[in-house]
Amino acid sequence: MSRLACLWVPLFPLAARLRAEPELAGEALAVTAGNGAAAQIVAATRAARRLGVTAGMTLSQARARVPKLAARNRDSACERAAQEALAEIAERFSPRVEVAGPGLLFLDADGLARRFRPGPRATPDWTPERELGRALVAAARRAELPARVGIAGSKLAAQVAAQSTAGSSSSPGPLASTTEAADDAEPRIVATGGEARFLAPLPLSRLAPELRLGETLARWGLASIGDFARLPAASVVSRLGPEGAELHTVARGIDPRPLLPREPPLDLAEGSELEWPLVALEPFLFLAHAALDRISRRLELRGLGCARLALELTLEPTGRDARAWELPAPTRDTKTLLTLARLDLEARPPGAAVAAFLFTATPDRTRPEQGTLFGPPALSPERLATTLARLFALLGPDRVGSPRPIDGHRPERLALVPFAPPAAPLSLQLPSRGGVRPAPGSRAPDGGKGLLAVRTLRPPIELEVLVEPRPADREPAPIHVQSLACESNDRRPSIAGAVRIAAGPWRLEEGWWSDVPVTREYWDVELDAAGLFRIYRDVATGRWSADGVYD
Amino acid sequence: MIVPRRATSATIPMAEAPAIAPPLRPSGPRPGLSSVLQRLEGPLAGRLQSGRELAAAAVHAEPRSAPWSTALPGLTRILPRGLPRGELIELTAGRSSGRFACTLMLLAAATSAGENAALIDLGDGLDPQSAAHMGIVWPRLLWARPRAVREALAATEAALTGGLPLVILDLGLPPLPGGRGAEAMWLRLARSARQHDTLLVVASPYRVAGPAASTVLELTRGRPLWSGSGGSGGTGTAPRLLEGADGRLTLTKGHRLLAPQTQALRLALPA
Helix, strand or coil: CCCEEEEECCCHHHHHHHHHCHHHCCCCEEEEECCHHHCEEEEECHHHHHCCCCCCCEHHHHHHHCCCCEEEECCHHHHHHHHHHHHHHHHHHCCCEEEEECCEEEEECCCHHHHCCCCCCCCCCCCHHHHHHHHHHHHHHHCCCCCEEEEECCHHHHHHHHHCCCCCCCCCCCCCCCCCCCCCCCCEECCCCCHHHHHCCCEHHHCCCCCCCHHHHHHCCCCEHHHHHCCCHHHHHHHHHHHHHHHHHHHCCCCCCCCCCCCCCCCCEEEEEEEEEECCHHHHHHHHHHHHHHHHHHHHHHCEEEEEEEEEEEECCCCEEEEEEEEEEEECCHHHHHHHHHHHHHHCCCCCCEEEEEEEEEEEECCCCCCCCECCCCCCHHHHHHHHHHHHHHHCHHHEEEEECCCCCCCCCCEEECCCCCCCCCECCCCCCCCCCCCCCCCCCCCCCEECCEEEEEEEEEEEEEECCCCCCCCCCEEEEEECCCHHHCCCCCCEEEEEEEEEEEEEEECCCCCCCEEEEEEEEEECCCEEEEEEEECCCCCEEEEEEEC | CCCCCCCCCCCCCHHHCCCCCCCCCCCCCCHHHHHHHHHCCHHHHHHCCCHHHHHHHHHHHCCCCCCECCCCHHHHHHCCCCECCCCEEEEEECCCCCHHHHHHHHHHHHHHCCCCEEEEECCCCCCCCCCHHHCCCHHHEEEECCCCHHHHHHHHHHHHHCCCCEEEEECCCCCCCCCCCCHHHHHHHHHHHHHHCCEEEEEECCCCCHHHCCEEEEEEEEEEEEECCCCCCCCCCCCCEEEEEEEEEEEEECCCCCCCEEEEEEEECCC
8 A cells, every 4th residue: 555645734725824924933923814893814823722712713703802803805826835835845855745635735745754764863653764753753843834744555544634633632523623733743654554543543534624414424424434444335335325435435444536747847848049040931930830849748748739829039139039829629730830930920920030039829629529439429638629729720710609599680790709518419400401501599490492592791881872752651762772982882792783673661760868879761672684682871961871681 | 494474363263263352243333332422522533543532531521520501491492401511602782681690590500519710700780789689699608809801711710729519600792891802711621610610600691602612602682671661650551670681692603503493591580
């Protein structure tokens, strides 16, 4: 069985705060969470606790007891730094360190004890593992973190051992919330194979604080972890399912999951300093391709993709240029990454010769996709990510996506969301014979007919419209339509012709409550040999425009 | 020295022929071979020299996956086997001929069957609200809005390499910003579609793809359908309403097509 050491800092928010402000160590200090009257005590120094301050009190209650109580709010930056310092201490002893929570680490202690030899003044209870624990505690103390250490064969046993090292107490107990670190806390060692026996007297609540099965186990008459461990495993599985099976394994002093060592932060940066400054784009792209290819291969080794690519250029004689590109989905396609860089450099040249460059990739996991046996083939997430990145690079992020209907009546409006297609259906859904399969809630096409659609003209084309005089009670109908010759219409479809039939008007009102209300009168017009158009007159300005073609 | 005469199948009776030689068969059409030949395209059949090549070609001539539903009754009558995957199909039509409606119906057929599709919309003509009645499953549709033909072709090529089974390039209304695109580019797109087993539909106001298109469909505008006589509230007659449009769909180029085939098409506005 492997050996694990648990490094635990009791009252971690307080310890992190005192590490940042050591001058407060001897004072009555409380660390709170929340603001104002809702602030609650999370942890307090021994001096404050002696005066009656306990965790869970509001700050007002605590100040009523200790008027001179110093209070500090929880500081996430302090805690993050303390956590990182604790992990660095553990990594000096073992390369395999798992961060299990705030102020709680496990490290693989297999073989570490061989480093320690008994000295001339070794006490009779000296063991290499105890010496390892003392070394860990001493290292943490040097980093101003009062840590405790327990060593055992399973995570739970090691954690309980660490949490039961207060003073000279030899029996484990729920000390985490009531004790403050003792400077001379002795590490506690659980002998190999003795984990189940060590855990047996503990109450069931120590097995898992959020134990949802507690009531069930209590009804069964079980009081301790040992009682639970003695139950037959098969019976526990059949009654409590996988969750119960896992807890039963833990109760027997066996870890259901191995140690999950934290990954060192990835530094996916590639670049080089150039022998002579580059002024042209193509030679730079040649070098950039090689650098991006190296990044891509490193990402492939780890099964990751690039979610964000940053480029830092050192310019001649002095200067820097930094730019970054977000990718729609993680990819490691070198060509795509290079295209992104090329298009951006073409659009925004750095303005000076490049003396050095550095590409930095932010890694992320690629999208998983499960294929089906009978449904349509699923898209490869990798290829899709590459495609989206290329389209983004070509067209820009505001011109690629998945369309969505949005509230409102103006046809020129649109909403685009990132394209993330749902998983392929488990079986192929064949469209209905001779027509489309209607979506839920939509109208199916009639048998033997298709549906006419409207091609939106975005933005609308301005028109000059002649209208026929009509009686006062009827709206004047258009009789001739001609698109206005203006700069914005130069490259737009030309609309011109006499109106054969006009139907309308239909009034559209939108945003009357806003600063830019829209009121339009719509007409469907059939032009001589030119097609069917949807045109409108803006009531506020009187201008005519075409915003759709029936097609 | 007596040199033994080389034995040939002509000099040795069939029963005594060496086992390695293929058995001779009488000439004439064989049902298995003719069925294989029917599945081959004309030019390909002419290049075949041996039975092995023929068998290999027959395997490649088989469609790798089921063809697309045509999604439109008139089109189904012209193309009863559906739209072939892995090919470039050109759909040409002028204004108000139903080209955009056919495009949306193809997208609806694909996405409602659980497939993903891409619409490269050069004209930027899609209005999701007004196209909602078509039955398109929006999360399965990738919509790209290029500004010029050059961008549209590049975006189409990118979409083809993404493995999307249906890619529709709609070139919008004339004038096309940036011209028709180089013929080599269309051939390249057709090859990419074949390589990725993707159906590429090019919907354009006129022929642009040239020989790269394996199937060409032309839509011709017919008579718009109006109802009512144009009365208003006080006249007692029904107001005039656009009901739809008639048109004709013609298959002008296709596999083993001897003469153009035409079908009437009626497109109705949703109620």
